[in-house]
Amino acid sequence: MNMNAFTDKKSLSSDLVMYIKEKLLTGQLKPGDRIVETKMAKELGISQTPLREAIHQLVGEGIVSIIPNKGTSIRELTPKDIFEIYSLRADLESLAFKLALFNRKPHDIRHLEMCLEKMKQKVNSDSVDSLSEETTHIHTYINQLSQHSHLIEVISSISFKVALVNSRLRGKYSKQYEWEEHAKLIKVFIEGDPKQVEQEVKSHIYRAYCVFTDAFVTEKVEDCDFWRVL
Template sequence: MKKDTVTKQSIIGNKNISEEIVELIKQQILNGELNPGNRIVETKLAKELGISQTPVREAIRQLSGEGIITIVTNKGPMVRDFRMQDVFEIYSLRAVLEGFAIRLATFNATEEDIGHLQAFHQEMKAKLDDDSITSLLQESQYIHQTIIKLSQHERLTSMYKSISFQIVLVNRILGKKSTKAKEVEQHGELIEALVGRDADEAERVMRRHIHRSYLEFAELKAVDSSEFKEGTWL
């Protein structure tokens, strides 16, 4: 939903307008129109969209529940600024969820499922020499999301979905320093782990993969990550 296409007429009878506003705010954050620390003025947003404050308030409540918006006393809703502790919690939770997901996927994925990921990875490789493509971050995210799906674990999938936007935000920051070659290499190892069908090894590979990303983020931010020992991840 683009803000300039939202009119009173377009939302009359729309019971999911608050969900549309959630997606709008998320897109503005991803686009850099809203940045960590920026205020979201409910009255202003409602006026811009030509709607009442009620769905805006509902959207803010949902975003707050997802940890994307924080309500600051005397200031109101603001885009959350992730501290290093937040980043640690996001990555360490990913290590648990995705480690378990790939473990399950080694049992549940069909040969066709794995073949699809292998073909997708080959397409990623083909993009290495395409200068018009500057990032493979979305392709990498697709591989992770597919592994979650292949776990065939509904509650795990639901838990992962609840932090998925936070994952995207942190990955966006890290992805600015990532190279296409690194994305291809590091995500190829996940697919190879699935091919091997060794559940223990696949889980170790995934946990190492996510731990490495966390260390890269800490290095990017010049933060000492030694307090979070490798043994707490693997």
């Protein structure tokens, strides 16, 4: 997002929320980094009031922390946070995928197959670092097929934290692995057995959770029993 985009906007605080989130996803801001209101406002050529409003919204979303006498900083995700994000996503998306089975049409199947084919073509391309854009599209597309507006709203409410976690996973597994994981997921979805779909979605998300915790988490929560009953 270009800094100049803020100058003539009415919804400055909403734009600033998006701006800070974008900097997090691209790694320009990292967990633990301080946000100095005066400095950021000056860099963006705006007053501190909309920035303060944006920060308070991000505090409410659990992305930013304000600590007395220390200031504002990007909140570190704890092992418990990571577990809660993945376990909640596993339950929500497994339900969405099952509901999507009853609403899918032949053109939806063709679309997912085309997505897989495009991903496969990019696996051996040196110009493509990650398939995260394609994998996110697959999940979003099937979630939308659930046609369950409240469920979609809840999934959307955690989508940024899911994206933030996924952004840290780039480079932790190969494009081939990404393709194989989603080929398996779509295969089960096309076959159409609700129990198999539920199990595969939960297993798929659990495998991603394991990759993340193995790479970044030294102090794991006691989660084994939970994943066994999913």
